[in-house]
Amino acid sequence: MSQKVIFEKGSPQRRGCTLPKSELPQKEIKELIDPSLLSANELPLPEVSELDVIRHYSLLAKKNFGVDTHFYPLGSCTMKYNPKVNEEIASLPGFSLLHPYQPEESVQGAMLLLYLLEKYLKEITGMDAFTLQPAAGAHGELTALLMTRKWFTLKKENRTNILVPDSSHGTNPASAAMTGMNVVQIASTDYGTVDIEDLTAKLDDKTACLMLTNPNTLGIFEPEILKIAQLVHSKGGLLYYDGANLNATMGIVRPGDAGFDFVHINTHKTLSTPHGGGGPGAGPVGAKGRLADLLPVPRIIEKDGKYSFNYNLPDSIGRVKAFYGNYLVLARALAYILSIGKENIRKTSEMAVLNANYMLAGLKDIFSFPYGKICLHEFVASAAPQKAKGVKATDICKRLLDYGFHAPTVYFPLIVEEALMIEPTETESPETLDAFIETVKKIQQEIDENPDIVKNAPHTMPVKRLDDVMAARKPDLRWKPED
Numbered sequence: 001m002s003q004k005v006i007f008e009k010g011s012p013q014r015r016g017c018t019l020p021k022s023e024l025p026q027k028e029i030k031e032l033i034d035p036s037l038l039s040a041n042e043l044p045l046p047e048v049s050e051l052d053v054i055r056h057y058s059l060l061a062k063k064n065f066g067v068d069t070h071f072y073p074l075g076s077c078t079m080k081y082n083p084k085v086n087e088e089i090a091s092l093p094g095f096s097l098l099h100p101y102q103p104e105e106s107v108q109g110a111m112l113l114l115y116l117l118e119k120y121l122k123e124i125t126g127m128d129a130f131t132l133q134p135a136a137g138a139h140g141e142l143t144a145l146l147m148t149r150k151w152f153t154l155k156k157e158n159r160t161n162i163l164v165p166d167s168s169h170g171t172n173p174a175s176a177a178m179t180g181m182n183v184v185q186i187a188s189t190d191y192g193t194v195d196i197e198d199l200t201a202k203l204d205d206k207t208a209c210l211m212l213t214n215p216n217t218l219g220i221f222e223p224e225i226l227k228i229a230q231l232v233h234s235k236g237g238l239l240y241y242d243g244a245n246l247n248a249t250m251g252i253v254r255p256g257d258a259g260f261d262f263v264h265i266n267t268h269k270t271l272s273t274p275h276g277g278g279g280p281g282a283g284p285v286g287a288k289g290r291l292a293d294l295l296p297v298p299r300i301i302e303k304d305g306k307y308s309f310n311y312n313l314p315d316s317i318g319r320v321k322a323f324y325g326n327y328l329v330l331a332r333a334l335a336y337i338l339s340i341g342k343e344n345i346r347k348t349s350e351m352a353v354l355n356a357n358y359m360l361a362g363l364k365d366i367f368s369f370p371y372g373k374i375c376l377h378e379f380v381a382s383a384a385p386q387k388a389k390g391v392k393a394t395d396i397c398k399r400l401l402d403y404g405f406h407a408p409t410v411y412f413p414l415i416v417e418e419a420l421m422i423e424p425t426e427t428e429s430p431e432t433l434d435a436f437i438e439t440v441k442k443i444q445q446e447i448d449e450n451p452d453i454v455k456n457a458p459h460t461m462p463v464k465r466l467d468d469v470m471a472a473r474k475p476d477l478r479w480k481p482e483d
């Protein structure tokens with residue numbers, strides 16, 4: 001089952017292609033480059049035929065586990081199917097061959113795309129203005145927190161505390177720390193929502209911003225959001241909406257109407273770009289009112305049907321990325337919004353919530369649910385009952401791989417014991433949801449009858465259990481001939 005690496009294949013002198021003999025005079029490389037700069041050893045390149053290469057990479061590609069081939073219920077990530085029409089549109093030469101230094105008059109259509117996308121994002125979120133520059137959600141967080149810092153500097157207020165609930169995504173405190181501000185953790189209630197008492201106790205004249213994900217990472221909508229917004233604002237702080245879970249609420253409720261001052265959107269989660277493996281993505285940031293003056297430059301403007309970039313915004317925090325953001329990711333987002341249309345934006349969220357609740361109902365007798373049995377677009381189950389029998393959440397996930405399902409997100413959020421965070425998304429059919437539920441039931445039966453099968457899973461994958469801590473702590477990315 002295990003596959004050799006490309007360096008272990010082939011044989012000395014084997015070649016993938018041969019070139020005709022050159023008729024030009026030949027020179028040794030050391031006549032052209034100072035020999036002291038040349039490596040003393042030959043490069044250890046693989047010596048393989050074209051067919052060796054094709055088969056090697058085709059077989060590797062077949063081992064990929066992706067949403068195009070398998071159900072991928074990774075919670076907090078919205079791994080939904082991305083219609084291929086968005087890929088087609090993003091690869092049109094008029095978009096993909098653009099040069100960022102082209103004169104504005106020659107790229108009016110491309111600028112219209114950015115303008116329209118900002119317009120629809122404003123409508124979906126209830127914000128007053130957007131920047132499309134940030135390259136991901138975490139980058140959007142950093143952008144808005146830099147705006148927050150500048151906002152209070154301009155107001156000559158010394159506010160340095162960023163409040164984050166203990167259920168928040170790790171990027172929230174990390175982004176806050178990157179701006180040099182202090183992270184203050186807010187406790188959650190037994191229902192998984194913000195503990196208002198703890199929040200009230202921690203709000204003071206040092207509070208710069210409260211970062212909230214709504215619905216939060218437990219898949220629970222914050223019922224006290226209006227009260228929370230009022231509380232934070234009454235203390236002079238700002239409210240940030242982490243939009244990673246926007247897939248649950250589009251067309252139903254707008255963060256701008258709920259009192260948020262900033263939002264970021266993960267277009268690669270909610271608005272159709274394949275993600276995983278590190279990108280590319282986009283994390284547009286919206287701002288309300290006067291805060292919009294602090295958005296990064298340049299900002300796109302329209303006058304008499306002509307589009308241009310405005311670089312002259314004295315309060316702007318400056319650029320956060322070269323040029324205008326990950327343009328082709330933005331093209332996909334607009335293509336997605338236009339192709340599903342206004343009514344279906346809402347339906348997308350409704351279906352995502354329905355599918356998650358259907359799955360939760362199907363699993364309700366198997367796992368425990370410390371935060372209730374109703375959710376929005378995702379839910380967190382606890383494998384505590386299985387752990388009591390010696391089987392952990394990881395074991396169940398490894399066994400799911402044997403049955404052809406990608407594992408859900410595990411051990412996040414940290415406040416749930418043996419957490420399994422499941423997000424089916426709106427794009428899956430009832431048949432797929434049923435198949436997943438039936439498989440989990442089968443694994444439960446194995447746990448009851450022969451738990452070793454589950455504890456030693458996977459049995460059918462190219463590799464068994466990897467030491468994933470070692471991979472993170474001591475990455476070894478160099479191939480050495482002696483290996």
Ligand SMILES: *Cc1c(COP(=O)(O)O)cnc(C)c1O
Nearest residue numbers: 076136137138169171213244266
């Ligand atoms: C994914 C996610 C982020 C970070 O977004 P990236 O686009 O991966 O940088 C932040 N918050 C939550 C809740 C998320 O799920």
